[in-house]
Amino acid sequence: MQDYQHHWKDGTPLHLPLGKIVCIGRNYAEHARELNNPIPDEPLLFIKPATAAVYITRPLAIPRNQGEVHYESELAVLIGRPLTNASESEAKAAILGYGLALDLTLRDLQSQLKEKGHPWERAKSFDGACPLSPFVAAEKFSKDHFTFTLDIDQELRQRGDTRDMLMPILPLIAHISSQFSLMPGDVVLTGTPKGVGPLAEGQTLSLELDDELFVETKVV
Numbered sequence: 001m002q003d004y005q006h007h008w009k010d011g012t013p014l015h016l017p018l019g020k021i022v023c024i025g026r027n028y029a030e031h032a033r034e035l036n037n038p039i040p041d042e043p044l045l046f047i048k049p050a051t052a053a054v055y056i057t058r059p060l061a062i063p064r065n066q067g068e069v070h071y072e073s074e075l076a077v078l079i080g081r082p083l084t085n086a087s088e089s090e091a092k093a094a095i096l097g098y099g100l101a102l103d104l105t106l107r108d109l110q111s112q113l114k115e116k117g118h119p120w121e122r123a124k125s126f127d128g129a130c131p132l133s134p135f136v137a138a139e140k141f142s143k144d145h146f147t148f149t150l151d152i153d154q155e156l157r158q159r160g161d162t163r164d165m166l167m168p169i170l171p172l173i174a175h176i177s178s179q180f181s182l183m184p185g186d187v188v189l190t191g192t193p194k195g196v197g198p199l200a201e202g203q204t205l206s207l208e209l210d211d212e213l214f215v216e217t218k219v220v
Contacts, residue, residue: 027191
C-alpha cells in the first residue's frame with residue numbers, strides 16, 4: 001500500500017495531499033546529448049502518478065526482469081498554492097519547498113516505446129518510480145540557483161546546476177501552469193543532468209542539495 005506523505009527536513013509532516021508529479025525531459029542539454037536525443041525547442045512534459053512516490057530514505061526496490069532501471073537525479077519543487085496561467089512572480093510565491101528526487105526509468109522499455117512513437121508512461125510511472133526526499137522550506141535558500149549531486153558507492157555520478165537548465169525553474173513552472181493547473185501538493189521535477197545510468201542491487205546512493213539536504217538510500 002502506498003503510504004507516502006510530504007515531510008519537512010526535520011520530519012514534520014506537511015498536511016498537503018500528494019498530487020501529480022510533473023516531470024520535464026531533456027532540460028539539460030548534455031543529458032539530451034548523452035542519450036542521443038534532440039534538444040527540445042520547448043519543455044518536454046510528462047506526468048508520474050502519485051502512486052510512483054516513495055520515501056527516498058527507505059531501501060530502494062527496483063523492478064526485476066524488465067531490463068535496465070536507470071537513475072536520474074533531479075531537483076524537486078513542492079507547490080503550495082494553486083497555479084493557472086501563472087506569472088513568474090506568482091510561480092515563485094507558490095513554491096513551498098525544495099527537495100531531491102530520483103526519476104527512475106525502465107530504459108529498455110522507454111527505448112522501445114520511443115521507437116514506436118508511443119508515450120513513455122509505462123517506463124516512467126511504475127510503483128516506486130519516484131523516490132522523493134523530505135523538503136526544505138523555500139525561504140532557506142538565499143541564492144538564485146541550486147546545485148545538487150548524486151554519488152553511487154562514494155563515486156560522483158551526477159552534478160546539476162540550475163544555471164545549466166534550458167528552461168529555469170520559474171519560467172518552467174509558469175509554462176506548466178499555462179498547460180494545466182498545478183495544485184497544492186503537486187511536485188515538479190526539473191530535469192536531470194548528464195551522468196545517468198543503470199542501477200544494481202547493493203549500490204548505495206547519496207544525494208545532496210547545496211548545504212541544506214543530504215539523503216541516502218540503498219538498492220535492494
